[in-house]
Amino acid sequence: MDLDAYAAVHRPEWDRLRALVRRRRLSGDEADDLVRLYQVTATHLSTVRSTAPDPVLISELSELLSRGRTRIAGSHEPAWRDLRRFVAVSLPAALYRVRWWSWAVIAASLLVAVVSGVWVSTTPGGLDVVGPVSVQQDYVDRAFAEYYDPGTDFALTVWTNNAWIAAQCVALGITGLWPAYVLFTNAVNLGVVGGLMSSYGELDVFFALILPHGLLELTAVFVAGAAGLKLFWALVEPGHRTRARAVAEEGRALFTVAIGLAGALAVSGVIEGYVTGSGLAWWLKILVGVVAAAAFWAYVIVLGRRAVAQGETGDLERDLAGDTVAVRG
Known part of the structure; x- marks a missing residue:
């Protein structure tokens, strides 16, 4: 094949495609022409590759087709826009939709913790579950307070451990049993220590060292468990959606929650690493914890309510999530 002659014959079509790609607005006829020329040029590129693989012309046509494909299919928004939308819309919407589950889990977990703590402290032999008297005394006098050793390494260790607990609730949430087990075990351990x-006679020390970071940390763990249980419930009772669609939508929203909770746990890890074990006054440390937890719920309720009112669910945008079959009801 005479490549120069082939290019000379089809050059007007390529130039027309290039001109259409560059235009900001297209009429209906121009849009149809754009699609037609894109298909024609794709055929030309295939012909050149198979009969006269000239690298310069192949590169030119490939670049032209790439721009044409972007114009036809549309380009994705910049990454910074996605990040802004995730933080301001998707994440608060996902957290807001799971709020009732979260509050129910918080209430149930606190009840279990209180019952466990009262049982340990008032039942004869209850303290034996902790260990011998010498172990109990050492834990109260030294180990409990020394655990909160200020520093970056400790903060990273705490964040990794808590993120792992939350990840288990997310990854195994569909089982229903594992999130319940994790939440129950966490509540019992908290109650036993209290x-x-x-x-x-060291209950004041307990609260002074738990509340600064624990208000946000435990909230994140409770929300992770609640989101996992909500996914399980979508499997049991999908509502008007098909079971597969319900699980897919709630599962994608669940991972939105998981990413957001990783950030919340990072904040609680910083507080635990630099505030809890510091020399600050106990009331100031607790105030830091209260402010952190209040900021989290304000973020969820204010931004989340607004996002949900606009139809957001925390799921992926429609062009990324894919189409679904309409269902009746």
């Missing part, structure tokens, strides 16, 4: 400290 009951032990109370029995030795």
Whole structure:
């Protein structure tokens, strides 16, 4: 094939395609022409590659087709726009939709913790679950406070551990059993430690070292468990959606929650690493924890309510999530 002659014959079509790609607005006829020329040029590129693979012409046509494809299919928004939308819309919407589950989990977990703590501190032999008296005394006098060693390494360790707990609730949420087990175990352990400290007259130390970071940290763990249970419930009771669609939508929103909670746990890790074990006054440390938890819920309620009112769910945007079959009801 005479490549020069082939290019000379079809050059007007390529130039026309290039001109259409550059235009900001297209009429209906021009849009149809754009699609037709894109298909024709794709055929030309295939012909050149198979009969006279000239690298310069192949590169030119490939670049032209790439721009044409972008114009026809549309380009994705810049990454910074996606990040802004995630933080201001998708994440608060996902957290807001799971708020009732979260509050129910928080209430149930606190009840379990209180019952466990009261049982340990008031039941004869209850403290034996912790260990011998020597172990109990050492934990109260030294180990509990020394655990909160200020520093970056400690903050990273705490964040990794808590993120792993939240990740388990997310990854295994569809089972229903694992999030419930994690939440129950976490609540019992918290109650047992509180009951032990109370029995030795150190309940004030317990709250002074738990509340600064624990208000946000435990909230994040509770929300992760709640989101996992909500996914399980979508499998059990999908509502008007098909079961596959319900699980897919709630699953994608669940991972939105997981990413957001990783950020919340990072903040609580910083507080635990630099505030909880610091020499600040106890009331100031607790105030930091209250402000952090209040900021989290303000973010969820204010931005989340607005996003949900606009139809957001925390799921991917429609062009990324894919189309779904309409259902009746």
